[in-house]
Amino acid sequence: MAVPTATAVAPARIARASASGWPLLLPAVAALVILFVVPLVNVVVDSFTEPNAGLGNYASLFTDGYTLRVLGRTLLIALVVSLVGVLLAYPYAYAMTLAGRTMRAVLVTVVLVPFWTSMLARNFAWMVLLQDGGVVQDLLRPFGLGGVTLLGTPLAVGIAMTQVLLPFLVLPMYSAMSQIDGRLVAAGQSLGAPRARSFRRVYLPLSMPGVVAGMSLVFVLALGFYVTPALLGSTQTAMIAQVINVRARELLDFGGAGAMGMFLLVVTLVVLGFARRLAGQNIAAVAAGGQPARLTAGGGRSSEVRPWLRAYTAIVAILLVVPTLTVIPMSFSASQTFTFPPHSWSLRWYHELFTSPEWTASILNSLQAGILTALFATVLGTMAAFGLARVSSRWRGAINGFLLSPMIVPHILVALVVFSAFLRVGLSGTLIGIILAHTALAIPFVVIAVTARLQGMDVRLAAVAGSLGASPVSAFRRVTLPLVLPGILSGAVLAFVTSLDEVVIALFLQAPGAITLPVQMYNSVTVQIDPTISAASSVIVVLVSVPILLAQVAGARRRQGGIR
Template sequence: MAAPTITREAPPRRVPARRTRPGWLLLLPALVALVILFVVPLVNVVVDSFTEPSAGLGNYTSLFTDGYTLKVLGRTLVVAFTVAVVGGLLAFPYAYAMTLAGPMMRAVLVTVVLVPFWTSMLARNFAWLVLMQDGGVVQDILRFLGFGNVTLLGTTLAVGISMTQVLLPFLVLPMYTAMEQIDGRLVAAGQSLGAPKYRAFRRVYLPLARPGVLAGMSLAFVLALGFYVTPALLGSTRNAMIAQVINVRTKELLDFGGAGAMGMFLFVVTLVVLGLSRRMAGAVTGLVAPARSEKASEVRPWLRIYTTVVGFLLVAPTLVVIPMSFSSTQTFRFPPQGWSLRWYHELFTSPEWVASILNSLQVGFFTALLATLLGTAAAFGLARLSSRWRGPVNGFLLSPMIVPHILVALAVFSVALRLGLNGTLIGIILAHTALAVPFVVIAVTARLQGMDGRLTGVAASLGAHPVNAFRRVTLPLVLPGILSGAVLAFVTSLDEVVIALFLQAPGAITLPVQMFNSVTVQIDPTISAASSLMVVLVSVPILFAQIAGARRGNRGKR
């Protein structure tokens, strides 16, 4: 008789300590940098909100009792909510059409969505300023439709229109990601059971698309809360939003306590919205679509027309900015009355503009360098952590992305004043590095997850030293992700304006700040040429990174 065997339940798999230890060492530089550059300034804002000008809850009490402040808070929440809802309604059919289109048309639609990412934020707002000014194209169209001389510039409506267009890609992409995973046969199955098509779509498809819809709308709402540039350029002091009030209280009144209370209110609202969105979205599992067919599904004519209109709305600012840069007149008029290169000549000969371009390139280069080093090391460190720690640490590394931008600017400005970094390029570089690190972490982590981890083991079994295995095997495979992260870090710094506005000084003015001042302070048409330059500086690196990644991917398939 065979001896009985005793079976024991296998303990949960743990990452060996010798593997997690290097992970923490690789994470340490990024964690320390974010604590110093991001967490400490935010904590300082919290302390100021309870202690300046006197200790207590006075700043928070006035936040909810002062009539003007309550009006601004209410307006900000209403505008952000409206932008999220209207943007969601515009984005949903477009994202749905992307799932039905064939490979070529889908590539075109995705490219159109990405165009706003390749266009400078200030350039887009400048374009809307030109279009919505008195006598502009939008007013002419409304007059033609019988609405009379409608004044848009300086109104909340103008701010909402521009914000919706700017945030539309942030709504489309999450929706498309969720819809792409839905098995299209489920709607057909509902119809085969007797449900009309619209009911099957409403009862089957919409619930499955809900996570993407809520993710996109909550992201748009959170981003809209902290918008400063758009309300400052297209709105007015009569319909100010909370970011404008924070700016005035901080830079003109030096009321760090009151501004800090407003910033913390935005932060709490952000956390609540993101938490509710995650809870309402739920998890959709087991309904993943099969491999996508190369054959396009039927796209109805009305949907084709709709996607064309929305696509035009997405690229409209770019179509305005570039022709405006060749205008021969000193007015912001579109279409231009004449053609000339005078504004490019002014851009590259004016000491102020040349200095701002060089400052932006310098800040962008060092930001990309620091963020790439910190973010790449952090991504490798995350890959070595146990699952118990990986989630929280990754959430901390990505936290600068969810904090309202105006709150980050307030926190950085407060600390920079005390450390003597205000008005210096070093201060801007350090602040931009904290914002850019998450983009590098995301890009490199995505590349690491797509890499076969057994390759380094194979190299080691063939006698390769760990350093050689990393240099000859791991690094070439991860390099596209590192380059993508570096490009994103550079572009993030190059296009950032709010923090640079807070930290500006005569010797530390970046190109976006010079562009902002040219509209709000001196009305300099050179901004049209600068906007076109920003489009090139932002889009060319991204396109180059995409082409390089595609070429490396093609080499890997051979």
């Protein structure tokens, strides 16, 4: 009796694996279709039919003077933020590749802490620093610029946006630079080229994929920014996200708001498509904070960091941690106004945070939304990641792009489509509506985290367990799950933090019984002057920064111990 060869059974195994992948993908795909795609289609239809059928809403984008100025201002600020951010981030990312393991862990932590720290906390800090009579005006006074008004201007918006988005530039640049063999620059010098020319001709072109990926990502994120322009700008210098908010929430003009949202989406797709062609990497994955294994140039030894680069890196690091250095001292202020540095000290704002009915209710709402979002997104995202690993390669790219789409689409557009759909079905103003919207937003983070873990796993291990008599369920529980569990837990943490810090969607869906902590923090600045936001910001900063710091230090020690 003939025994079938491995070649003969391989197509059958591939077919079975592909077929088994679709049932795992279906729940996540269905959730995104219901929560994201269908509402997006409705907004597109509204943009052509409300208030009148035709292209009137799109024509007004380029004929109405005010709208045209808003579009131009938005594109200009996004471009300037991208260019300035590249100039700040490139030397910092380069220094990360040269530093020793301990210093690199510190530099990475300095990037990751603001990356995951509350955006509202950072914007609140800049609002305090840039206000009239603030620290920045005091620093400019010796140069005769102390009377310059910053808050409420595009300059203030640009400064804060650059700082907030800087990690999105550093991470992809470091990702590209860490894969460059530093000996190539030395080889260029050995052939007679000066160090600067060798760096410009050899290292810079090799690092361009990271530059393009980071710059394009920051540009499209800046296009849909809402919180920073709303807090630090003014109605006279509004950006497109603010106009979309007014038209949708206050005027219920879903046609005009939808046309603006579609304009943002088209620009985003064009920029990301162009960047993907140039950079050749998955730009969306950068938003999850992924980092590659570092490849050192000299057999694992780090190169010398020159004094000017040390000083420059220190300045950028200070810029990254400025909000943290501001909100924590302010949380202990006894003043009833936003004053920095504090003139007197007290714990009154922490007492207010944990005793006020409004603040405690918002904290409980955020915790409930975060936990349930993490649960739903982790289950759906993990199943989808396993499904992606099993489907045919010809479908994998398209499905992966669809699963990551909520991460790529401008945030203000996601809020618009969710608000428009939930308003019609009665989910607007409910906590369950916020949880469902956050789940759609968090699924991509889980997919990225679990997929990265699956790609580093030997798929033959489960087959070996089966050959030893283990059932498929037992092989999954005892072999596959323990290996993938770190990725699942990372995805769950990312989903929880995403929900905990999300403010734009929660602002659109808010109601008296469904106010999350970020919305309460936003209202404490825009509706009333409530310094309790400083205590809330400090708590979030500590909750995020301490685990990241411990993880970085532990990882550095493990790598150092492994080398020994």
